[in-house]
Amino acid sequence: MEDTQPNDPIAELITNYHELNSSIIDELDEEPSPLEFMRYVARNTPFVVRGGAADWQATRTWTVDYLKDFLGDELVNVAVTPAGNADAPTPYTSPDDGSTTLVLAKPHEEDQPFSTFLDYLTTPPTPTGAPPSTNKKETRYAQTQNDNLHHEYRALLTHVPATIPWARIALCRSPDAVNLWVGNGASVTALHRDSYENVYVQVAGRKHFVLVPPACQAGVAERALRSGVYVRAGDGGGGGDGDGDGEDREKGGEGLRLVLEEGVEPVPFATWDPDRPEVNATPYSRLVQPMRVTLEPGDMLYLPCLWYHKVSQSCSPEGVCIAVNYWYDMDFTGPLYPLSTFVRSVSNQRK
Amino acid sequence: MEDTQPNDPIAELITNYHELNSSIIDELDEEPSPLEFMRYVARNTPFVVRGGAADWQATRTWTVDYLKDFLGDELVNVAVTPAGNADAPTPYTSPDDGSTTLVLAKPHEEDQPFSTFLDYLTTPPTPTGAPPSTNKKETRYAQTQNDNLHHEYRALLTHVPATIPWARIALCRSPDAVNLWVGNGASVTALHRDSYENVYVQVAGRKHFVLVPPACQAGVAERALRSGVYVRAGDGGGGGDGDGDGEDREKGGEGLRLVLEEGVEPVPFATWDPDRPEVNATPYSRLVQPMRVTLEPGDMLYLPCLWYHKVSQSCSPEGVCIAVNYWYDMDFTGPLYPLSTFVRSVSNQRK
Ligand SMILES: O=C(O)CCC(=O)C(=O)O
Ligand SMILES: O=C(O)CCC(=O)C(=O)O
Numbered sequence: 016m017e018d019t020q021p022n023d024p025i026a027e028l029i030t031n032y033h034e035l036n037s038s039i040i041d042e043l044d045e046e047p048s049p050l051e052f053m054r055y056v057a058r059n060t061p062f063v064v065r066g067g068a069a070d071w072q073a074t075r076t077w078t079v080d081y082l083k084d085f086l087g088d089e090l091v092n093v094a095v096t097p098a099g100n101a102d103a104p105t106p107y108t109s110p111d112d113g114s115t116t117l118v119l120a121k122p123h124e125e126d127q128p129f130s131t132f133l134d135y136l137t138t139p140p141t142p143t144g145a146p147p148s149t150n151k152k153e154t155r156y157a158q159t160q161n162d163n164l165h166h167e168y169r170a171l172l173t174h175v176p177a178t179i180p181w182a183r184i185a186l187c188r189s190p191d192a193v194n195l196w197v198g199n200g201a202s203v204t205a206l207h208r209d210s211y212e213n214v215y216v217q218v219a220g221r222k223h224f225v226l227v228p229p230a231c232q233a234g235v236a237e238r239a240l241r242s243g244v245y246v247r248a249g250d251g252g253g254g255g256d257g258d259g260d261g262e263d264r265e266k267g268g269e270g271l272r273l274v275l276e277e278g279v280e281p282v283p284f285a286t287w288d289p290d291r292p293e294v295n296a297t298p299y300s301r302l303v304q305p306m307r308v309t310l311e312p313g314d315m316l317y318l319p320c321l322w323y324h325k326v327s328q329s330c331s332p333e334g335v336c337i338a339v340n341y342w343y344d345m346d347f348t349g350p351l352y353p354l355s356t357f358v359r360s361v362s363n364q365r366k
Numbered sequence: 367m368e369d370t371q372p373n374d375p376i377a378e379l380i381t382n383y384h385e386l387n388s389s390i391i392d393e394l395d396e397e398p399s400p401l402e403f404m405r406y407v408a409r410n411t412p413f414v415v416r417g418g419a420a421d422w423q424a425t426r427t428w429t430v431d432y433l434k435d436f437l438g439d440e441l442v443n444v445a446v447t448p449a450g451n452a453d454a455p456t457p458y459t460s461p462d463d464g465s466t467t468l469v470l471a472k473p474h475e476e477d478q479p480f481s482t483f484l485d486y487l488t489t490p491p492t493p494t495g496a497p498p499s500t501n502k503k504e505t506r507y508a509q510t511q512n513d514n515l516h517h518e519y520r521a522l523l524t525h526v527p528a529t530i531p532w533a534r535i536a537l538c539r540s541p542d543a544v545n546l547w548v549g550n551g552a553s554v555t556a557l558h559r560d561s562y563e564n565v566y567v568q569v570a571g572r573k574h575f576v577l578v579p580p581a582c583q584a585g586v587a588e589r590a591l592r593s594g595v596y597v598r599a600g601d602g603g604g605g606g607d608g609d610g611d612g613e614d615r616e617k618g619g620e621g622l623r624l625v626l627e628e629g630v631e632p633v634p635f636a637t638w639d640p641d642r643p644e645v646n647a648t649p650y651s652r653l654v655q656p657m658r659v660t661l662e663p664g665d666m667l668y669l670p671c672l673w674y675h676k677v678s679q680s681c682s683p684e685g686v687c688i689a690v691n692y693w694y695d696m697d698f699t700g701p702l703y704p705l706s707t708f709v710r711s712v713s714n715q716r717k
Contacts, residue, residue, distance in 0.1 A: 024711035031704035050401045050536065057408035058700030185401065230701050230708075349409035350581050353382040354705040357581075360375035361712055 025233045025362060029302040032230040036060065038304040040226075043067075049184035052317070056185065056212065059319045059351060061226055061306065068216045069313030072174040077218055079133055079333045082171075086129040091167050092159045093132055094122035096202075096245055097271045099154040103205035104286045104295075107243050107273055117238070119284050120273055122156070123245040132157060136199045137334035153271060156202040162192035164339065171195065175339050179214045179315075182343055186212060190341040197337050204326040206235060206285040210352075211342035213318040217310035220329055220336030224316065225289045226306040227323035229355045233362035234303035235323055236295045239281035245271045283359075285323055299362075310338075320345035321355050376584045376713060380653040383581040387411065389655040391577075394418075400535035403668070407536065407563065410670045410702060412577055412657065419567045420664035423525040428569055430484055430684045433522075437480040442518050443510045444483055445473035447553075447596055448622045450505040454556035455637045455646075458594050458624055468589070470635050471624055473507070474596040483508060487550045488685035504622060507553040513543035515690065522546065526690050530565045530666075533694055537563060541692040548688050555677040557586060557636040561703075562693035564669040568661035571680055571687030575667065576640045577657040578674035580706045584713035585654035586674055587646045590632035596622040634710075636674055650713075661689075671696035672706050 041062040047055070055062055068074050094101040105120035127135075132155060140152040164172050178189055191211065199220075206227065215222075227235060248270045286295040289305040310316055312331070318324060328336040345352070392413040398406070406413055419425050445452040456471035478486075483506060491503040508514075515523050529540055542562065550571075557578065566573075578586060599621045637646040640656040661667055663682070669675055679687035696703070 022711075024708050024715065027711060028704055028708040031707055032701065035704060036699050050404055053401055053404040053408060054536075054538075057404060058697060060700060185405075187405075228701065230704055346409060348387050349411060350383065350579065350705070351701060353379055353386060353581055354701070354709070356382055357375050357379040357709065357712075358705070360373075360378060361708075364375065 025299055025358075025365065026302060028358070029231050029234060029299055032228060033302070033304050036228070038306050040306055040308045046315070047181055049181045052181045053185040055317055056319065059229070059321070061308070061319055061322065062317050063308050063310065064315040065311075066313045067315040068218075071176070071216070071218075071313075073171070073218050073339060074313050076174065077337060079137060079335060083130040083133055086168070086170055088128040088130060089167065089170070090126040091129045091132060091157055092124055092163075093127045094124055094156045094158050095271065096120070096122045096154050096156075099156070099202040100205070101156055101158060101202065102207070103203070104240060104284060105243065105273065107275065117240055117286060118243040118273070118275065119240040119282065121242060121244040121276075123247060123271060127155075132197075133335065136197070139334075140201070152201075154201040156196075156198040158196050158198065158202075158204075160192065160194050162194065164193040164195050168195045175216070179341050182212065182214055182341065186343050186346075188343055191344050192342040194340050194342070195337070196340070197335060198328060199334060199336055200328055200330050202328060202336075204324075206288060206323050206325040208285075208321050208323045209342070210320055210345045210347075212320050212345055213316075213340055213342055215310070215316040215318055215340040216338060217312050217314050217316075218337040218339060219312055219333070220331040221312075222310045222336065222338060223327045223329070224308050224310070224318070225325040226308070226318065227289065227303055228306075229321040229323075229351070230358065231299070231303045231323075232355065232358045233365075234287060234297055234299040235285035236287040236297045236300065237283045237359070237362075238286050240284045240286070241281050242276045242279045243273045244276055246274055248272050289325060321351065376650055376709075376716065377653060379709070380582050380585060380650055383579060384653070384655050387579070389657050391657055391659045397666070398532055400532045403532045404536040406668060407670065410580070410672070412659070412670055412673065413668050414659050414661065415666040416662075417664045418666040419569075422527070422567070422569075422664075424522070424569050424690060425664050427525065428688060430488060430686060434481045434484055437519070437521055439479040439481055440518065440521070441477040442480045442483060442508055443475055443514075444478045445475055445507045445509050446622065447471070447473045447505050447507075450507070450553040451556070452507055452509060452553065453558070454554070455591055455635060456594070456624065458626065468591055468637060469594040469624070469626065470591040470633065472593060472595040472627075474598060474622060478506075483548075484686070487548070490685075491552070503552075505552040507547075507549035509547050509549065509553075509555075511543065511545050513545065515544040515546050519546045526567070530692050533563065533565055533692065537694050537697075539694055542695050543693045545691050545693070546688070547691070548686060549679060550685060550687055551679055551681050553679060553687075555675075557639060557674050557676040559636075559672050559674045560693070561671055561696045561698075563671050563696055564667075564691055564693055566661070566667040566669055566691040567689060568663050568665050569688040569690060570663055570684070571682040572663075573661045573687065573689060574678045574680070575659050575661070575669070576676040577659070577669065578640065578654055579657075580672040580674075580702070581709065582650070582654045582674075583706065583709045584716075585638060585648055585650040585652075586636035587638040587648045587651065588634045588710070588713075589637050591635045591637070592632050593627045593630045594624045595627055597625055599623050640676060672702065
């Protein structure tokens, strides 16, 4: 790992940013007014509202049994990976020459009855008393980010507000997407960023966010990654009977094979993991001071546009982790978007 | 003038900025709410409120005679220059070797009775019928930017609001400075920027603003300029009897001599003039699309922090140009300030 030079503008940017901004998240006791929220948007600075969604119907009523009663055998799209690594940089070993490269691994996707999916989530990986090595369980995560509360989960839509009033008023727009996330402690969402203002609401279990501001782009080691996709072994990708029963479970994580996608342009993706800061580091990574926050049920997080975020989860006593988030399109006018592209371009030229 | 390279991040930044942002200023018919204002602050985007200050006591009552009655012979600080170039990059010819360099010329400052100053401002430079070459008049501009409405001009303070309500509420702060500007068509304020959110209110006459966004920094040709100061010829700087009478006037613009200030660190200052775009241009200047707006009496301009601005003026029928502005300290948290320093550092390295 080379070191940074004196008068290196990129190092200076990261250092200046951290000198001027706290790495401890602001905690609000109640929801902000639209104006208070807009001040945070203007500063592109996250905050958490502790208990801001504590009285939502979702937060009060969504137990596993209640959800099963409600959605029953509706088919839902489930992301399946061997180790919880949906959309994550993952080593891929070429069957041709044995060489290993990082690829962006997309999950295997399949439709499953919602109650079967919940049963699978809440079954412990290793039967009590068995050695951990017998854990052959694959990881499943309902994480379609396509406004799924207006589609597959629309039966639950009225359990959450249609929009976040202070965000709608401040940003003058309705959410582009309202998404439900249902998983367990095995899933991790790798460090990435979105061009959305995000209001993320924890319903059951806990989420652990690691946040990196846009100014620290040069520390996250973006690389153009080819993309791969998991397929069930022994078939072209449609494998398993998809009902999540024992037959699938036996194949488990070992039944999934990562295959390269042909004809797909490599996409730039963060390869640095703030929880393993020595791996894939750039000379700038050590300057980055990630912000960490854990959301408890009923907490709301404002995650500003273009912030990198890594998200891991802990289960509720019932064994699930459930959240709902609202994506509001970011404002591409103003200086933030072009300046953030500029940071990326300058960083890429120094590689 | 070299050309920009393909994939030049700086060129891309300026082009992206302009593609995403209009170069025509937003015009509001009425003052914004704090939230509406905060949206502009978040986008770091100027707007003008036509007639927003039309009913201020200042706008309604400040005629030359009224001001004379009110302030009479109070001494006020006046910036004196040969050609209206207070705080402007100005060619300086060394008496030693005859070489010419640009220096940042500070005005000669002297105290004058307010009514004498107004008389001087409103006396035409050239007596009617005389050839223009007989114009030896110096330029005077009351432009102390030290919260002067709370000091020298405090007698006028109640004629304007103490703060701009929507700015105070949105920014959660009182103005750092409320400044009165009194000049005539001969003064021009050179392109520069301030770390303030600025609400600029035209009272009499017109001001012509040329605005350049912070993302275009590489086009304004900032150079570290030594500083100079005008002194009255024949003395060490305190010259003239300072009462603005005929004795001073005869010395006129020709009586002022620019001398280098010793022991003063050079400061980076924009040397590009959007009204003479070929002069002192950088390879990026031609990409810059300045925004232009003229303020009529009663108009208010929101000039966002870190925007470069050049300001020239036209007189009221009485021969003066009067404005009041409110400077609110900018928010140094968030990404704008460090990113704008970054743009400067990267641009400087490419010089
Ligand atoms: O909850 C997760 O696993 C990831 C959330 C996320 O990336 C987002 O809301 O943008
Ligand atoms: O009115 C002028 O001459 C200059 C105004 C200015 O530079 C400012 O308000 O920051």
